[in-house]
Amino acid sequence: MTERNRQFDTGEPQISPRLRQDLQALFKPPGAVPQQVDKAIVDRARHRLTRPRRLIIPLRWAAATAAAAVIAISAILYQGRAPLNHQSSIINYQSGRPGPADIDGNGRVDILDAFRLARHIESRGPADMKWDLNGDGLLDRKDVDAVAFAAVRLDKGV
Amino acid sequence: MKRVLAFSVIVACPVLLLPAPQASHAGKRIEQRVRFAPVHIYLDSGGKPLAAYQFELKATYGQIKIVGGEGGEHPAFRDAPYYDPAALMNDRIIIAAFNTGRDLPTGRTRIATLHLQILGDAQPEYQLTLVTAADADGQTIPAVLNLQTGENQ
Numbered sequence: 001m002t003e004r005n006r007q008f009d010t011g012e013p014q015i016s017p018r019l020r021q022d023l024q025a026l027f028k029p030p031g032a033v034p035q036q037v038d039k040a041i042v043d044r045a046r047h048r049l050t051r052p053r054r055l056i057i058p059l060r061w062a063a064a065t066a067a068a069a070v071i072a073i074s075a076i077l078y079q080g081r082a083p084l085n086h087q088s089s090i091i092n093y094q095s096g097r098p099g100p101a102d103i104d105g106n107g108r109v110d111i112l113d114a115f116r117l118a119r120h121i122e123s124r125g126p127a128d129m130k131w132d133l134n135g136d137g138l139l140d141r142k143d144v145d146a147v148a149f150a151a152v153r154l155d156k157g158v
Numbered sequence: 159m160k161r162v163l164a165f166s167v168i169v170a171c172p173v174l175l176l177p178a179p180q181a182s183h184a185g186k187r188i189e190q191r192v193r194f195a196p197v198h199i200y201l202d203s204g205g206k207p208l209a210a211y212q213f214e215l216k217a218t219y220g221q222i223k224i225v226g227g228e229g230g231e232h233p234a235f236r237d238a239p240y241y242d243p244a245a246l247m248n249d250r251i252i253i254a255a256f257n258t259g260r261d262l263p264t265g266r267t268r269i270a271t272l273h274l275q276i277l278g279d280a281q282p283e284y285q286l287t288l289v290t291a292a293d294a295d296g297q298t299i300p301a302v303l304n305l306q307t308g309e310n311q
Contacts, residue, residue: 110290111212111240111254112298118258119296148240151212152252155244 100133101150114148190277194225195307197274197284199253202266202302203291208234210256210296211269212289213303217249220282224251226273232263239270252289262294 103113117131118141127139133146201211224245229236234257245251253270276282284305291301 111210111256112290112292112296114240114254115210115256115258115292116296118256122258145240148254148256149242152240152242152254153244154242154248154250154252 100130101147103131103147109147110151111148114144114151117147118144190221191279193276195274195276197272198268198306199230199270199272199286200266200304200306201269201288201291202304203264203293203299204301205264206293206299207262207264208267208269208291208299208301209258209262209294210254210290210292211301212252212254212291214250214252214287214289215272215305216251216285218283218285220280221277222249222282223247223275223277224249224272225275227251227253228271228273229255230263230267230269230271232267232269234259234262235267235269254289256292260294 101109101113103117120131121139121141121144129139131143132139133143136142197215199213199215201208201213224247226246227239227241229238235255237255239253239255241251241253251272253272255269274282286303286305288301288303291299293299
């Protein structure tokens with residue numbers, strides 16, 4: 001064994017008591033935190049950490065609902081459903097019901113019902129408001145159109 | 159976060175599972191030959207003036223889609239007739255029109271023209287049904303309805 005190895009095998013180096021005291025004083029932990037300070041720190045931390053969390057949870061659900069809505073709307077648009085236009089909205093009036101649109105009362109709605117209503121309006125005869133099929137308080141060309149569109153609806157058959 | 163994802167999927171799934179008929183036929187459309195052709199509808203009211211008509215056309219053979227319609231040759235029926243917009247891109251349509259004026263056509267006249275999209279090589283066959291035809295007094299009249307395909311009118 002060499003002289004150098006022997007130095008490392010001597011165990012813990014010996015230090016003087018004075019040096020030990022100085023080192024302990026230098027690295028001594030600070031004094032105990034007063035209980036009031038400790039409580040104040042904990043309260044402030046709790047206040048700051050709990051309030052944002054209450055907001056985060058509803059925001060997550062709102063984001064999830066919005067994402068679901070976007071997916072749903074995209075799916076509906078992708079399916080390419082026929083857009084509503086003026087004609088189809090007229091069909092959706094109450095004129096789709098065979099009762100009021102059956103102007104001549106023969107039990108079926110066809111173009112002759114619209115023709116007769118148009119002739120009646122043009123002749124300025126007494127207005128029967130049961131023919132006000134779109135419910136706007138007027139008996140006019142719009143009601144004639146409503147009857148005509150009811151006559152050509154595909155889902156009513158011939 | 160997992161609960162949020164699960165919620166999104168649960169809400170969106172019913173909508174995604176709805177049928178998408180147009181999308182499902184897209185593949186077939188690409189494979190088939192597509193051509194467009196007009197079909198002219200003629201009505202012969204004999205000696206009576208024609209004031210109103212209604213008919214139904216549907217394909218009985220072949221694959222067609224109705225893509226549009228226009229009025230007839232006489233000024234009384236030159237405006238676009240009434241039809242259900244749902245008939246477009248369908249193979250069945252009900253067409254109707256009327257005129258309360260005094261200048262009305264008599265005899266054989268073209269009352270409407272339909273524009274069709276024909277899928278495939280088969281020559282389509284049609285069924286034409288006259289629902290009603292009437293004179294200026296609104297009285298039904300006997301009439302003969304027929305059609306002519308192609309560009310010649």
